[in-house]
Amino acid sequence: MAKKPKDLRYHPPGAQAASLEAEVPGLAASPAEALAFSGASPWRLAVRRLRRNRLAVVSLTVFTLIVLVCLAAPLYSSQVAHRSPNSGNVTGKVERDGKQVDIVSPDGRPIGPALDNQYLLGADKNGRDVAVRLLYGGRNSLFVGIMSAIITTILAVMLGTLAGYFRGKTDLLVRGLFDILWSFPVLLLGIALGTALALGGLALGPITIEGDSLWIPTLIIGVVLIPYLGRPVRGEVMLLREKEFVESAVSQGMGPMRIMFREVMPNLATTIVVFSTLIVAENILFEGALSFLGAGVQPPNPSWGNLVADGVDRLTTAPHLTLVPGLMLALTVLSLNVFGDGVRDALDPRGIVRKAQ
Numbered sequence: 001m002a003k004k005p006k007d008l009r010y011h012p013p014g015a016q017a018a019s020l021e022a023e024v025p026g027l028a029a030s031p032a033e034a035l036a037f038s039g040a041s042p043w044r045l046a047v048r049r050l051r052r053n054r055l056a057v058v059s060l061t062v063f064t065l066i067v068l069v070c071l072a073a074p075l076y077s078s079q080v081a082h083r084s085p086n087s088g089n090v091t092g093k094v095e096r097d098g099k100q101v102d103i104v105s106p107d108g109r110p111i112g113p114a115l116d117n118q119y120l121l122g123a124d125k126n127g128r129d130v131a132v133r134l135l136y137g138g139r140n141s142l143f144v145g146i147m148s149a150i151i152t153t154i155l156a157v158m159l160g161t162l163a164g165y166f167r168g169k170t171d172l173l174v175r176g177l178f179d180i181l182w183s184f185p186v187l188l189l190g191i192a193l194g195t196a197l198a199l200g201g202l203a204l205g206p207i208t209i210e211g212d213s214l215w216i217p218t219l220i221i222g223v224v225l226i227p228y229l230g231r232p233v234r235g236e237v238m239l240l241r242e243k244e245f246v247e248s249a250v251s252q253g254m255g256p257m258r259i260m261f262r263e264v265m266p267n268l269a270t271t272i273v274v275f276s277t278l279i280v281a282e283n284i285l286f287e288g289a290l291s292f293l294g295a296g297v298q299p300p301n302p303s304w305g306n307l308v309a310d311g312v313d314r315l316t317t318a319p320h321l322t323l324v325p326g327l328m329l330a331l332t333v334l335s336l337n338v339f340g341d342g343v344r345d346a347l348d349p350r351g352i353v354r355k356a357q
Helices: 015-023 031-036 042-052 054-071 073-081 130-166 168-183 186-200 215-224 226-240 244-251 256-292 304-314 320-347 349-356
Strands: 093-096 099-102 202-204 207-209
Touching: 042 054, 042 320, 054 130, 054 320, 073 130, 130 168, 130 215, 130 226, 130 256, 130 304, 130 320, 168 226, 186 215, 186 256, 202 215, 207 215, 215 226, 215 256, 226 256, 244 256, 256 304, 256 320, 304 320
Parallel strands: none
Antiparallel strands: 093 099, 202 207
């Protein structure tokens, strides 16, 4: 079969972008619209492509609503439920349909969900309002997931950039640290550290962190997942180091630190942005696993993970105790993962074309 001759005709500026947008459904309304954006920055084009990805926009909306609802936990607790997340009421009663009903029955069965202000999602075995604890648990899970992702990103970018740029002994040291962290199963390492630090706390010079603090699981998750981002950053920096713009900067007398901050790191922005959303989802799920096993957020502080664990022994009589926090955890992680995929596709439109072909 004869090869198709190469197209040597002149293409006006923006025609290539128009062709690309036309090949991928939903990325542009028309090639003419793509021409209008031919002079736009790559980041503006990426935002535009992301906005046209309806699934990613819906996922971001869902995650934003979850965050806002969880942030409103104190308002719901004080103005609607009139109960704190840790206040139990095992022997109390609540009025339903004109009758006084036990919050926790004599045989230990907690009251179920109902459409009223108090105990909207029922109570747990200690008579605590599940809806209030669900919202506060979401605050804690999101705090641990987001803050640990920030720690992971900062340390991974620093270590990966240093290793990839200097190479030699620096690379050997950083790569060895990554290998040590990943030589253990991540979950088992997190359980071991979480259990040890929950008992004795953590002392960092003049700073002492109590064992029941949210910063314990935050620091553990933030450190053990550094190689997840550090390895890709290291590999990309090693490639960028050989590029002409870095050689030009060296020839102009720029120092290593200035080159890394002004020339290399800006070119890592795409990788960092794509991985950051996925890291938050991974860390929230990791926190849920640690808390479920008793090595994450410590009771009485609620989190989605330990709320699921608290409801396991009542799965047949009160399944809502496990299903509701489990669904919230799954929905949060799923929305972040779908949005992360949308961000990746928006920043790499040619990858979408290759998959479509």
